[in-house]
Amino acid sequence: MASRLVMRFDVITIFPGLIHGYLQEGIVGRALTRGLIEVQTWNPRDFSDSTYRRVDDRPFGGGPGMLMMAPPLLAAIAAARQANPGVPVIYLSPQGRRLQQQAVQDFAVLPGLILLAGRYEGVDERVLAAVDAEWSIGDYVLAGGELPALVLMEAVARQLPGLLGHADSAAEDSFAASGLLDCPHYTRPEVVAGASVPEVLLSGDHGRIRRWRLQQSLGRTAERRPDLLEQRGLQAGEKELLEEYRRQDGE
Numbered sequence: 001m002a003s004r005l006v007m008r009f010d011v012i013t014i015f016p017g018l019i020h021g022y023l024q025e026g027i028v029g030r031a032l033t034r035g036l037i038e039v040q041t042w043n044p045r046d047f048s049d050s051t052y053r054r055v056d057d058r059p060f061g062g063g064p065g066m067l068m069m070a071p072p073l074l075a076a077i078a079a080a081r082q083a084n085p086g087v088p089v090i091y092l093s094p095q096g097r098r099l100q101q102q103a104v105q106d107f108a109v110l111p112g113l114i115l116l117a118g119r120y121e122g123v124d125e126r127v128l129a130a131v132d133a134e135w136s137i138g139d140y141v142l143a144g145g146e147l148p149a150l151v152l153m154e155a156v157a158r159q160l161p162g163l164l165g166h167a168d169s170a171a172e173d174s175f176a177a178s179g180l181l182d183c184p185h186y187t188r189p190e191v192v193a194g195a196s197v198p199e200v201l202l203s204g205d206h207g208r209i210r211r212w213r214l215q216q217s218l219g220r221t222a223e224r225r226p227d228l229l230e231q232r233g234l235q236a237g238e239k240e241l242l243e244e245y246r247r248q249d250g251e
């Protein structure tokens, strides 16, 4: 396998500790120690020309809260672009495009990303002129863009070859591989509070197991996310699997 270059993440944030703190543990921490990714943070306070390293101010036209001022952010973005040239600058905000697994896979082939994590009520609109794309991790509002930046970094890092233990487990991700919700999973002990494991999983019949898992994924997706099933459509034989699932469910 071609050894891929290191993927570099530059995060612009007034709370660098939130980013570095998360990177001490877990899969992104491991990607760091194994040199699969690099992470650099840029603090807009270091680019503020005001005496108190000011980075926020009151909104013109009034309104609640504070906004992040443009000059320190634009300077931080320029510094990050210089250190990580040719990679997109992404602003994490509730006004952005919804992040889905396909976009994560598209990001994972890039040499890096520059992530702008906003705070307060957001940023001065003139900052957007220096941003390549605006993305949202979901329709809810957080106090800052640091968690969304970490969510994006972890989702992308999982896609990097050589990171996950089982080589193709990222490729087998339910969304990536089948566009369906994942099937139920079981491990030891075999009986938990009187509940046992579906016997098919103990049968050793791998064809039957694969069929059962697909059927469960289809059934769950039909029940919980009909929108996903609508979007994906049914492939040969899946309609029958789903009908059998519904008959069993009806029992």
Ligand SMILES: COc1ccccc1CNc1ccc(C(N)=O)cn1
Pocket: 092, 093, 094, 118, 119, 120, 121, 122, 123, 135, 136, 137, 138, 139, 140, 141, 142, 143, 144, 145, 148
């Ligand atoms: C009021 O907060 C803001 C307002 C505007 C921009 C950024 C922020 C920072 N907060 C964020 C950031 C991202 C997401 C998301 N859904 O991706 C949720 N919240």
